[in-house]
Amino acid sequence: MTGGPLEAHLAVARGGFRLDARLALEAGETVAVMGPSGAGKSTLLAAIAGLLPITSGHVRVDGVEVSGARTVPPQRRGVVLLGQDARLFPHLSAAENIVFGLRAHGATRADARATAAGWLDRVGLGAYGERRPAALSGGQQQRVALARALATSPRVLLLDEPLTALDPETGGDIRALLAEQLRAEHATAVIVTHDALDAASLARRLVVLEGGAVTHEGEVREVLARPATRFAATVAGTNRLLGVAAGGGWSLATAAGTVVLRAEDPDSRRAASADGAPLAAFVRPASVHLAPVEDAEADAAVTGPGTWRSRIVRLEATPSGVRVHTAEPELSAEVPADAVAAWGLAPGAPVRLTVPPHAVRFARAD
Numbered sequence: 001m002t003g004g005p006l007e008a009h010l011a012v013a014r015g016g017f018r019l020d021a022r023l024a025l026e027a028g029e030t031v032a033v034m035g036p037s038g039a040g041k042s043t044l045l046a047a048i049a050g051l052l053p054i055t056s057g058h059v060r061v062d063g064v065e066v067s068g069a070r071t072v073p074p075q076r077r078g079v080v081l082l083g084q085d086a087r088l089f090p091h092l093s094a095a096e097n098i099v100f101g102l103r104a105h106g107a108t109r110a111d112a113r114a115t116a117a118g119w120l121d122r123v124g125l126g127a128y129g130e131r132r133p134a135a136l137s138g139g140q141q142q143r144v145a146l147a148r149a150l151a152t153s154p155r156v157l158l159l160d161e162p163l164t165a166l167d168p169e170t171g172g173d174i175r176a177l178l179a180e181q182l183r184a185e186h187a188t189a190v191i192v193t194h195d196a197l198d199a200a201s202l203a204r205r206l207v208v209l210e211g212g213a214v215t216h217e218g219e220v221r222e223v224l225a226r227p228a229t230r231f232a233a234t235v236a237g238t239n240r241l242l243g244v245a246a247g248g249g250w251s252l253a254t255a256a257g258t259v260v261l262r263a264e265d266p267d268s269r270r271a272a273s274a275d276g277a278p279l280a281a282f283v284r285p286a287s288v289h290l291a292p293v294e295d296a297e298a299d300a301a302v303t304g305p306g307t308w309r310s311r312i313v314r315l316e317a318t319p320s321g322v323r324v325h326t327a328e329p330e331l332s333a334e335v336p337a338d339a340v341a342a343w344g345l346a347p348g349a350p351v352r353l354t355v356p357p358h359a360v361r362f363a364r365a366d
Contacts, residue, residue: 003028003188004062004078004155010047011056012040019043019212025156027062028186032193032203032220036231040212041192045158048190049081050074062155075104078155084165086145088133094140095120095129098148105152119147123177139170143177150181157182157189163198175201196224196235208232226282226363233282241281241329242365245272249305250281250362254328256301259308261360268362278365287359288333290324292343293350306355312347315340326351 005027012019019040025031035041046052048059050066051074059067061079066072088097098116103109120126123143133141142162149157162178163171179202182189191202199206199220206223208216208231216228224236233240241261243252249272250261261281263269272279293309302308310326317323321336324345331353335345345351 003157003186005060006048006156006188006190007058007060008048009057010044010054010059012043012047012052013055014043017043017212019047021209021212021214023048023190023207025188025190027188029205030182030187030189030191030203031205031207032191032199033207033209034193034196034199034232034235035209039209041209042160043212044209045081045160045190045192048156049079049158050077051081079158080149080152080154080156081158081160082145082149082162083160084162086133086138086141088141088144088148090133093130093132094125094136094144097133097144098151101148101152115151116147119151120144122181123147137170139166139174142166142170142174146174146178146181150185150187153185155188157187159189159191159193161192161194164194178202196237200224208235226280226361237284239281239283239285239288239331241283241331243279243281243329244275245277245279245362246275248272250279250360252329254308256309256328259302259329260305261355262305262357263360263362264357265361268360271362271364280363280365282361282363283331283355283359285323285332285334287355288331289354289356290326290333290335291352291354292345293352306357306360307352309350309352312345312349312351314347315345324351326353 006025008023010019010021021044033041043052047054054067058065061077066077092100095116098119099112102112102115117129120129123146125140125143163174166174175198191198193199203220206220207214210229210231216223216232223232227233227236227240230240243250248269252259310328313325313327315322315324321334322340323332324335325332
C-alpha cells in the first residue's frame, strides 16, 4: 500500500463553533494534529472522512476532489477513520472483522481470508483469529482494528486519539506497532493526539489547532522547540513567557518590577537584537531554581537578571515530584516532593525564582 496526497481546506460551522483550517500532506507522510479540548480536531477528521458536511472549502484525496457539488460518499473516498474505540463487530471473530472490510472493498472471500490471516500475523495476533472481541483485551482489539484499517489499503488513514483508552504499557506497544506499519505501508496518515510522544515518534510534521484555526505548523522538533502558543508550550513541556526585547535580552514589566532574562546561544541573541520587538522566552520547568522567601517584606522583588520574587498560584503533582506554578510572569518550576513539605510551599506563599542564561531560549513572537 502507498498512501495518496491529501489537500484540504475545511470550513465547518456548527452552532457557535467554526472550524476554518487548511491541511496538506504529501503521499506517504504522517502529520500529527494537537490542540486543547474543543479545538475542532475530531471535527477536522470527520470532515475529511465525509462524515460531516463542510460549509465551504474542499477535500482532495490523491488529486481527486471528494467534496463540493458532487460529494463522494465516505465509503468511496479511500479514507479510513480509526478512533479510540476499536468498533469491532461483536458477533464476528477477529479474522472475520478484517475480512468484512476487505469484502466491502471487493475482495473475494478466499483472498480476504488470506489477507486477514497475514495481517493478524503482522500485528502479533496470528493465534487469535477465531476469537471474538469480547475474548480480546483492549490492546488486542485495537490491534485488530488497526489491521482492519490498513488491510483495505486506504489512500488516507485518519487516527483520532487511538491510544488514549489504553494503559501506558499497551499504548506503548501499539504506538511502536503503528509506527512500524505506517513506515512499512508508506501510509498517508493524520493522527489526532494529546500526547507529544505520539507526535514525536509517529509524525514528521505537527499542526497545532486552537479555537478552530491552525496556530502553529512545522516539523515536530521545531514546533516543540519553539512553540508559538501557551498550549503548544504546555505540550512541549516548557514555559513560554511573552515580553519584549531590551538590551539584548528579554524584559517584562510587572507590579513588582521589571523582570529580565538573558540567553547565551547565538540564535537567541539575534532574536533579541531589536529593542521593543515582541519576544518569547522558553524555559523548561526543571531549569527553574525555586527557593522559599523567609521575609517577603524585606526581600527585594527583583534582584537582577534572571532572579525575581513571585507567589505560588497552585501546585500540581508530576511523576517526578511537584510542579509549582507562579504568577507575574506565569512560570512553572519542578520541585522534589520532599522540598515542598520541608519548605511548606502552598498557594499564596512567596518564593524566589532564578533562571540561568544557559537555560533560556528566545524567539521572535510577532
